[in-house]
Amino acid sequence: MTFFNTVPAFSLADLLVLGDQTEKFAWFPKAASTFAADSDWLYFFISYVCLAFFVPIAIGMFYFAYRYHKPNGGKAESKVAHNTPLELAWSIGPSFFLVGMFMLGAKSYLDHRTVPDGANELEVTSQKWFWSVHYGRGTFHPELHILVDEPTKLSMRSTDVLHSLFIPAFRVKKDVVPGRYNYMWFKPTVFNEKVSDEELAQALKETKENGGEWDYDARQFTPDGYRFFDLYCTEYCGTDHSKMQSVVVVHETLEDLNAWIDQYSKRTTQTPVQYGESLYNNRGCKGCHSIDGSRRTGPSFKESFGNQRPLASGKSVTADANYIRESILNPKAKVVQSYAPAMPSFKGQLTEDDLFCLTEFLKSVSDYTPDETVSESNSEAANKQENEQ
Ligand code: HEC
Ligand SMILES: [Cu+2]
Incomplete structure (x- = not known):
């Protein structure tokens, strides 16, 4: 065993957060x-170019400092006051490089801003702290799914603060500004493989056993079994900015992409609870509300439906269907005690059926039995209920 094998599992790639983790010394993620x-x-x-200038300048600086240094108190003397050819050379020479850099950069910028005709268009909404892509046909999803070798344009808007969409593998990045549409485009050249059905089934099973949260980083494929490229928010936007990540999946064929989109389109055969759960997962609720009782930015849905809610105003309400509806459409009307009014309004973004399904889903995950009247001494009732279960 060599010395290097005894060093703890650590490689240069670990330092390069964006590097392609599958390659040992990748400076950049895959070019896709x-x-x-x-x-x-x-x-x-x-x-x-910078290195070529920096190294001789730094060496020269140290050399001259050493070569011409004088003892303390020594008198400064200079033989050369001015050298026109030298000054012209070091002014004009580098300016060629600077102008070259500018021209190449400007050309690249124009390429990024000029969307080719016939690009597929998707609408992306950013919100604290999730992404939502609208695929038409009623499909919204936090993952970005596109087709290989086809130019895709993203129309992007923010419903709250400034975010920025960054896909390192595509080398694209653009701010998403509240109050206006911004856009970016790209043409992916590499598609993402699917993992084997066995591997996917195994991962889904393990995830279910460990509490249901899909770990993209650990798995390196999506809950639908696709490998992916990373997508980040790269503009600091508040507490959970670092969690505002998603993935890009590039499909090999249009059939495959359409099948994926249809699978998430409007409720057809799903029960309201199932569809409510997919809304919870795909419309960003999950980022702020747990279903296991743990506290996130917002209260856990485990103790929502049917229970008494103390409000910031000092009053309290019973969390019934009306309250749930109001909380989603107009969150600031009744703010739950000890929470910041951080919930974005979903007014105009969810249909009546969506609201109904979400409410059914909330009912299904909360500790509450429909027939029990909710009393003032709610905590006692809740305790009792828990003991009975
Ligand atoms: C950015 C974080 C955030 C997101 C995203 C978010 N919420 Fe909230 N939500 C909160 C916070 C914080 C509160 C408590 C303060 C308040 O009442 O406004 C809350 C309160 C609620 C309440 C009242 C809960 C109770 O137990 O009294 C409901 C219901 C609710 N949210 C539903 C949703 C649904 C459904 C979604 C997704 C469509 C969602 N929220 C998305 C942060 C969020
Ligand atoms: Cu952000």
Whole structure:
């Protein structure tokens, strides 16, 4: 065993958060769009030019400081006051490089801003702290699913603060500004494989046993079995900014992409509870509300439906269907005690059926039995209920 094998599991790639973790010394993540080659070339060009100047300048600086240093109190003397050719050379020479960098950068910028005709268009909404992609046909999902070798344009808007959408593998990044639409486009050149059915089934089973939270980082594939590229929010936007991540899945065929979209389109055969659960997972509720009783930015849904709610105003209400509805459409009307009024309004974003399904889902996960009248001494009742279960 060599020395290096005895060092704890740690590689350079661990330091490079964005590096391709499957390669040992990858400086960049996989290059997966038509922009990547240009962008990387320009990056290295600028880096090497800087290095080519920095090294001799730094060496020269130390050398001259040493060569011409004088003892303390020694008198400064200079033989050279001015050298026109030298000054022209070091002013004009580097300016060629600077102008070159500007032109290459400007060309690349224009490429990024010029959407080709016939690009597929998707609408992306950013909100504290999740992404939602609208695929039409009633499908909203936090993952971005697109087709290989097809230009895709994202129309992006924010319902609260400034966010920024960043897909390192595509070398694209654009701010999402509240109050207006911004856009970006790209053409993916690499598609994502699907994992085997066995591997997926095993992962789903383990996830279920461990409490249901899908771990994209540990698995490196989605709950539908696709490998993916990372998608980040890269503009600090508050407490859970670091969790505002999602993934991009590039499909090989249009049939496959459509099948994936249809699977998440409007409720057809699903029960209200099942559909409510998919809304909970896909519309961002999950980021702020747990269903296991743990406290996140918002209260857990485990103790919502049917229970008494102390409000910030000092009053309290019973969490019935009307209250749930109001909480989703107009969250600031009744703010739950000890929580910040951080919930975004979903007015206009959820249909009546969506609201109904969400309410049914909340009912199904909360500790509450329909026939029991909810009394003032609610905590006692809740305790009793828990003991009985
Ligand atoms: C950014 C975080 C955030 C997101 C996203 C979010 N909520 Fe909330 N939610 C809160 C906070 C904080 C409260 C408590 C303060 C208040 O009442 O406004 C709350 C309160 C509620 C309540 C009242 C709960 C109770 O037990 O009294 C309901 C119901 C609710 N949210 C439903 C939803 C649904 C459904 C979604 C998804 C469509 C959602 N929330 C998305 C933060 C969030
Ligand atoms: Cu953000």
